[in-house]
Amino acid sequence: MRNKATRHQNRRKGRFRCCSISSFLTLAIAGLSPTASNAYTAAGDRNFPANLILPQIAPTDALWVDFSTQPMTNGGQTLLTVNYSKLLTERLGIQIEEGIAWKPSGTRAQNFNMLLQDEVILDQSREFLFSVQVGHSFGASTSPPSPVTTPAVTFGKGLGDLPIGYWRPLAITGYAGYQAAEGARTDVFQAGMSVQYSIPYLLSKVGNIDLPPFLRGVTPVTEVLFTTPIGHAYGRIIDTTLLVAPGIGYSRGRGWELGISALIPTTKATGTGIGVIAQLVIQLDYLLPDSVVGRPVFRPTELP
Amino acid sequence: MFGVLFAVFGLTPWPGQATAMPAGTVIGVNGSCTDHGRVLNRGDIVQIGDTLNVPAGGNLKLQMADRSVVSLAPDSIMTVTSYGVGGSGRDVRLSLTQGVLRANVTSVGGPSTFEVLTAAGTASLASESADWFVKAQPVAVQVGVLAGSIDLTSAATGQSVSIPAHWGTRLETGLDPVLPRIWAQKEFNAVTNLTGVEH
Numbered sequence: 001m002r003n004k005a006t007r008h009q010n011r012r013k014g015r016f017r018c019c020s021i022s023s024f025l026t027l028a029i030a031g032l033s034p035t036a037s038n039a040y041t042a043a044g045d046r047n048f049p050a051n052l053i054l055p056q057i058a059p060t061d062a063l064w065v066d067f068s069t070q071p072m073t074n075g076g077q078t079l080l081t082v083n084y085s086k087l088l089t090e091r092l093g094i095q096i097e098e099g100i101a102w103k104p105s106g107t108r109a110q111n112f113n114m115l116l117q118d119e120v121i122l123d124q125s126r127e128f129l130f131s132v133q134v135g136h137s138f139g140a141s142t143s144p145p146s147p148v149t150t151p152a153v154t155f156g157k158g159l160g161d162l163p164i165g166y167w168r169p170l171a172i173t174g175y176a177g178y179q180a181a182e183g184a185r186t187d188v189f190q191a192g193m194s195v196q197y198s199i200p201y202l203l204s205k206v207g208n209i210d211l212p213p214f215l216r217g218v219t220p221v222t223e224v225l226f227t228t229p230i231g232h233a234y235g236r237i238i239d240t241t242l243l244v245a246p247g248i249g250y251s252r253g254r255g256w257e258l259g260i261s262a263l264i265p266t267t268k269a270t271g272t273g274i275g276v277i278a279q280l281v282i283q284l285d286y287l288l289p290d291s292v293v294g295r296p297v298f299r300p301t302e303l304p
Numbered sequence: 305m306f307g308v309l310f311a312v313f314g315l316t317p318w319p320g321q322a323t324a325m326p327a328g329t330v331i332g333v334n335g336s337c338t339d340h341g342r343v344l345n346r347g348d349i350v351q352i353g354d355t356l357n358v359p360a361g362g363n364l365k366l367q368m369a370d371r372s373v374v375s376l377a378p379d380s381i382m383t384v385t386s387y388g389v390g391g392s393g394r395d396v397r398l399s400l401t402q403g404v405l406r407a408n409v410t411s412v413g414g415p416s417t418f419e420v421l422t423a424a425g426t427a428s429l430a431s432e433s434a435d436w437f438v439k440a441q442p443v444a445v446q447v448g449v450l451a452g453s454i455d456l457t458s459a460a461t462g463q464s465v466s467i468p469a470h471w472g473t474r475l476e477t478g479l480d481p482v483l484p485r486i487w488a489q490k491e492f493n494a495v496t497n498l499t500g501v502e503h
Contacts, residue, residue: 042483042485042486045474047482047485090489200483201482203461203463203479203480204475204476204479204482205476205479206479207479208460208461208478208479208480216463216480251483252465253465253466253484254465285470285471286468286471287468289468289470289471290451290470295470300489300490300493301489301493302489302492302493303492303493303500304496
């Protein structure tokens with residue numbers, strides 16, 4: 001889904017001097033977005049909800065569907081994306097993504113993306129995790145194909161270990177990646193962060209507050225995604241983009257999670273109007289815990 | 305011998321259980337584990353209403369009337385509040401005051417209730433059978449599930465979560481349960497080691 005958001009931005013920002021190649025470049029830059037991976041994850045008692053425009057901060061066994069729509073200079077764009085994430089080990093996972101885009105110019109498949117992600121640090125007591133990843137977008141939906149490779153890092157940090165009372169449900173997640181394009185296309189640096197306040201964490205770790213049932217599962221989240229071109233411009237102007245996505249995640253720990261956010265472009269290059277994105281996450285590791293789709297392929301030795 | 309005892313005494317209808325009824329048999333013991341001050345040995349019968357005390361460095365393993373196996377880690381105190389098993393089903397309540405308990409609960413015909421009560425809340429069997437841990441701490445309880453499914457309900461708020469196999473969670477006294485998460489194998493191995501008994 002972050003892919004989609006990024007694509008929104010990049011398509012808008014791609015106001016190239018060379019009109020004859022604008023379409024090609026737009027699609028190429030669209031492919032530069034990091035592979036989306038927006039399921040849930042946890043560190044200790046901290047459950048990080050699914051990000052909607054930023055990547056997942058750790059690998060998982062999950063399936064999720066994103067739907068987004070946003071006004072653009074040349075009309076609206078609607079995206080439907082399906083992601084599947086599979087753990088190979090407890091810390092290492094792969095992810096694939098495919099989708100459909102509806103635009104005024106027609107309907108087409110999105111670029112096929114793959115991601116390999118490794119959770120290298122998991123500190124349960126400090127509610128902290130850090131992952132490294134490398135994603136590849138095959139760019140097959142463009143002509144000619146515009147593949148890109150994106151090494152990146154992600155992290156999540158809950159503030160529950162700090163003596164800050166009712167601020168303890170706060171958490172932040174972050175992302176930084178470098179999209180290296182193949183051929184005569186501009187590389188792009190991307191970075192983003194989210195700030196979230198978990199009501200489930202508030203009720204389970206901080207205080208017993210009487211709230212309506214729906215609110216007990218809500219986590220307000222605001223995500224911000226920033227992109228800027230790096231290196232050789234190949235005679236084109238590619239603007240920096242900044243997208244803000246305030247919204248909520250909803251989970252009661254029953255194997256699914258729902259998220260919805262507004263997509264607010266903050267610069268002309270980012271977009272022309274407010275869009276919306278929604279996401280449903282199916283936690284396969286929760287719903288099918290004993291099956292091969294719900295458990296890592298390779299697992300440590302279990303004691304009897 | 306104990307099978308006969310269970311057949312005669314243990315397989316009673318579970319409604320209206322009386323105390324001083326056989327609930328299980330000691331099948332493994334390390335250290336000076338006691339039952340109301342009486343030192344337990346392998347083969348001893350544990351009755352409904354008994355409070356079992358496992359000292360530091362000790363372990364205790366019980367074969368229960370329904371063939372379930374309950375293991376207690378060092379520094380654990382557990383009371384067999386009720387243990388009714390019969391043709392009409394199962395109704396079991398264990399109170400864990402402190403320490404770690406592992407319950408490998410078998411499947412039985414009919415309605416089944418298998419609960420472990422702690423100060424913070426109650427962990428109850430939500431599937432036909434399960435293999436699970438309960439760790440009772442002064443202000444919290446932690447539950448990890450190796451197989452099956454367990455519900456954890458807060459005594460204070462009544463809110464509950466369902467914990468599937470390979471997941472676990474925590475409940476602090478007076479609050480809602482924390483949303484479950486996957487437990488790493490090393491977390492399970494740690495509690496498995498705690499409740500292991502050398503025969």
